[in-house]
Amino acid sequence: MDSKPQPIKQYDFDVDELWAYVNKIFDERIVVLDGGMGT
Amino acid sequence: MEEEDYRGDIEEFQKCPKEMKNNNDLLNITRKEIVTEIHEAYLRAGADIVATNTFNGTWISQADYGLETYAYRMNLEAAKMARLATDKVTKDPSSDGRWRLLAGAVGPTNRTASVSPKVEDAAFRNVTYTELMDAYTEQIMGLVNGGCHIILIETIFDSLNARAAIFAYEEFF
Numbered sequence: 001m002d003s004k005p006q007p008i009k010q011y012d013f014d015v016d017e018l019w020a021y022v023n024k025i026f027d028e029r030i031v032v033l034d035g036g037m038g039t
Numbered sequence: 040m041e042e043e044d045y046r047g048d049i050e051e052f053q054k055c056p057k058e059m060k061n062n063n064d065l066l067n068i069t070r071k072e073i074v075t076e077i078h079e080a081y082l083r084a085g086a087d088i089v090a091t092n093t094f095n096g097t098w099i100s101q102a103d104y105g106l107e108t109y110a111y112r113m114n115l116e117a118a119k120m121a122r123l124a125t126d127k128v129t130k131d132p133s134s135d136g137r138w139r140l141l142a143g144a145v146g147p148t149n150r151t152a153s154v155s156p157k158v159e160d161a162a163f164r165n166v167t168y169t170e171l172m173d174a175y176t177e178q179i180m181g182l183v184n185g186g187c188h189i190i191l192i193e194t195i196f197d198s199l200n201a202r203a204a205i206f207a208y209e210e211f212f
Contacts, residue, residue: 005111005177007211008184018188021138025087033142033191034081034089 057105064096067117078124082139089125090191091117091182094146097174099166111181118143118185142191143182145175145204151197168203175207
């Protein structure tokens, strides 16, 4: 039986860089999110 | 797509007694090429962010299909394949250099914590806050472990369900 999954300890991207990028693009322009059921 | 398309060529799903048609989250395991193709089409069309195919990826929703034990795997696989697509398009020389991001979709589930599904019994609930917390935590773990940049809690029409999702997110991080 599989053991219970555990959260990863390290991301393969820089969280601070991601946060800055997301804020930047949302400030700059319309950000396009793909059209799921709720979007 | 028909019943056999959802089950794919994986024996464990071919044996499932319940109908699998319209279990779109199962496609993250059985028909990855189809889901990947859709992600890439959105990215090539200019999407900055794509959402994983995990709207019903909680054990609560998957219980309808008898696949509640596969919820974590569905989220993990969904995130992994979508992340490959975002990375591929981000690095593509013919792309415009924008960072394409992946949002892990967390949906409402098919049960509501605030409203009774029985008109004759207003106090009845078919899901608890603790169960929702557990289901959302498992889903978020699969999405994060699969490489999502963002968690997108979406279309949760029951505010108590939404609260459980937000609390699960906060507790996870």
